[in-house]
Amino acid sequence: MAKILFLDMHANSSLARLPQLLKKEGNQCSAIAFEEKPLLKTSALQHRFLFPAGAKVGSAQKMNNALAQAVQISRPDFLMTSDEILIRNLLNLRDNLQNIQMQKSPIQKAIQALLEISFPTNHMVYTRPKNSDEIRKAGFQNPAYFSVTNWADAKIKAAEFGYPFFLKQSFEAGGTGVAKITNSSALEEEIKKIRKAGLIIGEENPVIGQRPVSGFEVTVNFGAWKGDLLGYDVVQTLQRQSGNGPSSVVQVISRPNLYGPIKQLVANLNFSGFGGLDIFENSSSAMPTVIEANFRPTHSLQVCPQLNSTLIQRFSNALNRTKNLPIDALPANEGKTAAIFPDEFLRDKNSPYLSSVPTNVPWDDPMFLDQCLEKIGVFSKQYKGF
Numbered sequence: 379m380a381k382i383l384f385l386d387m388h389a390n391s392s393l394a395r396l397p398q399l400l401k402k403e404g405n406q407c408s409a410i411a412f413e414e415k416p417l418l419k420t421s422a423l424q425h426r427f428l429f430p431a432g433a434k435v436g437s438a439q440k441m442n443n444a445l446a447q448a449v450q451i452s453r454p455d456f457l458m459t460s461d462e463i464l465i466r467n468l469l470n471l472r473d474n475l476q477n478i479q480m481q482k483s484p485i486q487k488a489i490q491a492l493l494e495i496s497f498p499t500n501h502m503v504y505t506r507p508k509n510s511d512e513i514r515k516a517g518f519q520n521p522a523y524f525s526v527t528n529w530a531d532a533k534i535k536a537a538e539f540g541y542p543f544f545l546k547q548s549f550e551a552g553g554t555g556v557a558k559i560t561n562s563s564a565l566e567e568e569i570k571k572i573r574k575a576g577l578i579i580g581e582e583n584p585v586i587g588q589r590p591v592s593g594f595e596v597t598v599n600f601g602a603w604k605g606d607l608l609g610y611d612v613v614q615t616l617q618r619q620s621g622n623g624p625s626s627v628v629q630v631i632s633r634p635n636l637y638g639p640i641k642q643l644v645a646n647l648n649f650s651g652f653g654g655l656d657i658f659e660n661s662s663s664a665m666p667t668v669i670e671a672n673f674r675p676t677h678s679l680q681v682c683p684q685l686n687s688t689l690i691q692r693f694s695n696a697l698n699r700t701k702n703l704p705i706d707a708l709p710a711n712e713g714k715t716a717a718i719f720p721d722e723f724l725r726d727k728n729s730p731y732l733s734s735v736p737t738n739v740p741w742d743d744p745m746f747l748d749q750c751l752e753k754i755g756v757f758s759k760q761y762k763g764f
Contacts (some may be wrong), residue, residue, distance in 0.1 A: 383454035383492075385445075386407040386417045386461050391750070392624075393460045395680035396690075397422040398743045403694035407453040410444050419749040425452045438467050438704070447486050456697060457496040458651065460674045466549045468493055469501040498647040498673055506546040506586040507566060509671055516630040516643035520666040523588040527580050529569050536565055536587055543587040547577065559587070591667050593658035598636065599676050601652050601689045602644035603696035609705055610640050611687050613678055617731065619721045624677050626721035627731045630685050632712040635663060637705070643671065652679055652693065677718075684716035684736035720750045
């Protein structure tokens with residue numbers, strides 16, 4: 379039985395769904411979060427650990443102390459988080475541990491081993507320029523971009539590159555991760571916003587200006603273990619909760635032409651875990667443009683069972699050293715559609731999707747269901763007819 383440790387400093391409900399799904403596959407799950415966050419509301423956890431209040435203001439030391447306690451007690455084999463600021467802190471911790479010259483303590487060795495298996499070998503893939511380079515290296519198309527490590531250069535290069543473009547940071551915080559920049563005034567305003575959020579760009583946190591692309595937007599969810607591709611699902615969004623917000627209804631589409639590049643991408647990075655690709659395509663058969671590769675669990679991963687996807691099962695098998703079927707032997711799930719709860723309910727409580735396609739209402743996790751219902755202001759007893 380493998381042991382998985384989840385971490386979240388925010389309120390990522392999609393990440394909070396994964397412990398129950400992985401527990402069903404025979405794994406033991408524990409989590410670190412702040413007391414009021416969704417991740418600690420699931421009944422699937424063997425151990426619950428709290429980040430101290432000081433960690434909210436970015437204290438790496440307090441975060442590290444919470445991690446050390448959780449590792450010592452739960453003895454995890456793998457770590458999962460979708461929190462980008464947390465990922466940056468964990469990568470810094472891994473670098474520090476790798477550079478220690480003196481004899482390491484048993485807990486330091488355990489944390490280093492955990493972080494080495496849970497994140498790509500080259501941490502720079504979480505920066506935008508390296509991310510784009512790896513996308514191209516795998517065989518995908520990627521939009522033109524410029525990269526900078528200070529704001530003075532950003533203004534100069536923006537004028538040379540031309541508007542519009544998307545300004546993208548390497549690590550997101552405070553709603554400042556991606557912004558469409560249409561002119562120099564908009565760039566100045568975005569720089570002020572980023573500075574106000576307390577983010578500093580540099581060699582370890584560069585930003586890019588990426589050319590907009592056209593086409594039909596789709597998302598890829600993939601799983602890998604030590605550089606071997608375990609499988610992938612390509613999904614199109616049928617509904618979003620609001621505007622450019624998270625998907626609330628998704629449908630699987632077939633894209634066999636993506637197998638080779640995705641396989642190459644995870645192999646190049648010796649990647650283990652779940653990830654995703656944000657894609658724009660102009661043809662179902664031509665190689666699409668990938669605007670970003672995310673090496674963390676994606677929003678729609680939570681509806682794998684409803685989409686007849688085996689991604690979570692296959693990752694669990696790999697983690698527990700159980701043999702998987704070859705990818706080409708997997709059952710087809712093209713056309714499978716699922717509504718994400720509570721996102722689709724929040725979009726439209728009378729949505730026909732809620733009654734016509736599978737929905738991941740967590741009936742098997744009453745603690746988490748109550749958390750969801752509290753979020754939408756509905757009591758469980760009023761919802762039994764759903």
